[in-house]
Amino acid sequence: QLIDQAFVTLATNDSYAKGAMVLAKSLRSHSTSRKLVALVGPHVSEPFRNVLSKMYDEVHLVDVLDSGDSAHLALMKRPNLGITLTKLHCWTLTHFSKCVFMDADTLVLSNVDDLFEREELSAAPDPGWPDCFNSGVFVFRPSEETYGKLLQFCSNTGSFDGKLYVSCGDQGLLNSFFSNWATADISKHLPFIYNLSSIAIYSYLPAFKQFGSDAKVVHFLGQMKPWNYSYDPETKSVQGGSAEHELLHPNYLLKWWDIFSTSVIPLLK
Ligand code: UDP
Ligand code: MN
Secondary structure: OHHHEEEEEEEOOHHHHHHHHHHHHHHHHOOOOOEEEEEEOOOOOHHHHHHHHHHOOEEEEOOHHHOOOHHHHHHHHOHHHHHHHHHHHHHHOOOOOEEEEEOOOEEEOOOOHHHHHOOOOEEEEOOOOOOOEEEEEEEEOOOHHHHHHHHHHHHHOOOOOOOOOOOOOHHHHHHHHOOOHHHHOHHHEOOHHHOEEHHHHHHOHHHHHHHHHHOOEEEOOOOOOHHHOEEEOOOOEEEOOOHHHHHHOHHHHHHHHHHHHHHHHHHHO
8 A cells, every 4th residue: 555655855956865865754754654766867977876875766867859749849838847747747656556756845744644644635835825736745646637738737727818927836727727626625735734835934933833843844945945054064054045044944954964974965876
């Protein structure tokens, strides 16, 4: 039963691959009983792919450009969709019955296997617009049929009325596709602690003080990713961000760097 369920992430370059490595370590160190799967793009270098294959049960190379399917077609109409289409590929993992997608910029703080009790499409509210779900963590059922519909939806929307999506990101697309998420079924609303974005910490500090210690997944949403900071292993301190950033989520960033420096860097050498 457990081998047909997996956590899935995506990395299209070496930077996000670093995130994927820390994510895998964090899932394993909290004893997940599920498989770990990484989708990688062709720009992830060979040494990084090798390290990923040590940490993940499966690493799938996804090259949307030579997939020869309708993803390629959609991409010809809207070239900016590259990463989004790569992410949608997770629906093709049909040797699994249920999966949890996690962005490469997420970090697991405790066991989250209970997510598999949820149905497609379960996700947590987006901190910026809570009627939308955040696509950094979501439960889905791989299905060729759904994948086909998503691609269809992807290439239709935009050519339709001449307008492109405001953002070509996967989040806008998935929210439009699973458009009744906000209203249809409350069990598909994951608690916020399964996708705690760093941004929410300073937008509602009292709530963070109250509930933050229950956080199960931290999401380093936004421009500054953990791997963009620099870290001093001697003093175990992180530099390079704005002062407020460091004050507000120092622990999470340190936790990420602690895993990266102790468990990932040695493998990359
Ligand atoms: N991603 C990637 N390469 C990129 C951008 C994004 O592999 O150049 C993947 C990665 O898994 C990432 C996810 O797509 O976590 C969503 O992007 P990101 O986390 O940067 O968006 P945010 O959560 O900040 O909105
Ligand atoms: Mn993210």
